[in-house]
Amino acid sequence: MTDRTPLPETPDVPALIAAMSLDEKLAQLIGLWLDVSAAGGADVAPMQHEMLSKVGELDDYIGHGLGQLTRPLGSRVVRADEMRSSLRAIQQRVSANSRLGIPALVHEECLTGLQLYGATTYPSPLAWGASWDAESVREMGRRIGSSMAGLGIHLGLAPVLDLVRDPRWGRVEECISEDPYLVGLIASAYIDGIQSQGPGATLKHFLAYSNSQAGRNLAPVHIGRRELLEQFAVPFEMAVKLARPSSVMHSYAEIDGVPVAADPNILTGLLRDDWGFEGTVVADYFGVAFLHTLHDVAADLEEAAVKALTAGVDVELPTGNAYLEPLKAAIESGAVDIALVDRALERVLRQKVDLGVFAETGDDDGPIDLDPVESRAVALRIAERSVVLLKNDSGLLPLGTDVSGAAVAPPRTVAVLGPNAHSAEAMMGNYSFTNHVEVPEGTPIGIEVPTVLDALRAELDGSATVVHAEGCRVRADQEDPEEAAAGIRAAAELARGADVAVVVVGDRAGLFGRGTVGEGSDTDDLVLPGRQGELVDAVLETGTPVVLVLVTGRPYPLTRWAGRAASVVQAFFPGEAGAAAVAGVLSGRLNPSGHLPVSMPRVPGGEPYSYLHPRLGGDNPVSSVDPAPLWHFGHGGSYTSFSYDELSVTADRSDTSGTLSVSVTVRNTGRRSGADVVQLYGRDLFASVTRPMRALLGWARVELAAGESAVVEFSVPADRLALVSRELQWLVEPGAFEFIVAESAGAEGLAARIELGGETRVLGRDRALVTPVSVTARALVEA
Structure with missing residues (x-):
């Protein structure tokens, strides 16, 4: 333990840099992830366990100080009343065990709400886009930022500004839209909301990450420079200039053979010289080391560190695989100028000043409620405004009101069917705590998340008999084929005896193949996962009018059923309050007002697709493939006209x-x-x-x-x-x-x-x- 005079709230950054040894400087340029095995043994970042196999204890790393604490609360179950004291204890150790006592900056994920156990889970970014409601997204950001500030979390790793281009990509559910202007304004509102409360936001993933080959995560990106600047860069440019984010995270992408993490033209030339960005550039997790292990543009971690630092990566996350000993060796050998270290260090220390890291007292400010009624209200408002009525030609909907909104007798029996009808997890995205972190078996979700079945029963309030059958699971590999076939038959029988069948199908978010959509959960066919297509067919064949409800993280081609279903409703992972929004639209209590932030495919062969195509990018007489969507970007129905x-x-x-x-x-x-x-x-x-x-x-x-x-x-x-x-x-x-x-x-x-x-x-x-x-x-x- 070191005895010293505490640093002032706004230290003299140049003087502080001049007083630091090389080891102390490098320690400020890395993060440290302590909870390597906290997520039930499952990876929550690419190749996490391989890359973190040698991480030791906190005291092994903080003798020279520490730049960032990587997700100290969000990788495991921590009760709300323990969170603040847990962080305070870690910060005290960091300060006490280093010569200068510089506190660590704490970052956490916060895409669909602060990703902590028991915190509000908001709708996914696709739902933000479907709401076309920047002010509600701004208020969501304020609520998230307030929770972060109350806990001592300085930086959130959100929002995602990648454009939707290929719905096969698993991370589509983290995106806002296929349109750069819609993404730029919605994301800027989110950033403004968070940063109005003190913490910083991080733009990701810069740049062109979503345009990967065949929609495969981390696959190469093939794109012309004009399209890169005119479409993919625009949301980032808007956010940098309109909202002044604290950080930007580089993407894993290699564009035309050059990894972004090693590209000074993008990380320095475009971002800083052209746009005037002044914050820190942080690595996507293991992105610096991947220059050596995955991209093969660096012979070892030392060369990877030199390339990343030179390009403009200021902070290596989540740990210091490359920026500690390998970078130190490069500096001592003269392979890289110490001035580049000082450049990154100045940005890091100024960010800590700006985010109040030096000013924290460590005092508790009272009880913590991470899911207060005010936050739930914002989550509900965004969910309500994001539900999209894709089709209602027959006028089957609403079930409980007429076109004027007056109450009418609903159908006598409503069959609510499908694997997403009675699943709380189905309402939330990949970056919710529930679907991101594998918690010990038997651990409750930690927040109240009604299901569509629960909410529709409450909406109809005994005026109709509501019956339910799951039919099948979302994933075929999680059920016995014979049991699935029997379940589908049972669901069809319930539908046959009902006046209306509400079939709720779609995705289950999860990481690296543990879900049907999410980071590392890409798809090659855009078919509804598992045997859900068979379920929909079986119910439609009964002749009972069908309301098809999609609860998904990506747009699916619904051509097979669109002409047969009476009504079709789309909800993009609507969050903890999303079931009430879906049920409210079905009953007619709510008039749907969501509009598509993406094009809904007609056929998988039309992908990748964007409405922002030139004449020959759409349907034309020189090709037999029509890429035109089934429902266009911006489409959304209403119970009025x-x-x-x-x-x-x-x-x-x-x-x-x-x-x-x-x-x-x-x-x-x-x-x-x-x-x-x-x-x-x-x-x-x-x-x-x-x-x-x-x-x-x-x-x-x-x-x-x-x-x-x-x-x-x-x-x-x-x-x-x-x-x-x-x-x-x-x-x-x-x-x-x-x-x-x-x-x-x-x-x-x-x-x-x-x-x-x-x-x-x-x-x-x-x-x-x-x-x-x-x-x-x-x-x-x-x-």
């Missing part, structure tokens, strides 16, 4: 440097109140490079009573019409542009054209990234 009219496009100046005003009137033409997502798309009709047929320029979520209308005005900077040229410059070119207001990327909508004159304009670092939107209500008109 909306119309658009009075589209107007004007410009404050008719050249490439002005602002265009696009206004439209949206009207609720139905018999009950509801929310519409008014979507504005743009198209550059003729350009120097091929352009998307449509690209989202802005949106507004508008709540309208029956008969009510509102004017939505989008102020579109000409910068939002820019493209990346063949010379890799952002340009606004003169010419004809089309603006479309539509209910989805595939709907006809209303369109207007405008011509921009003048010269081609080269955009700088301060280019406009956001389209401001205003909504003005109009007088109520009788429907």
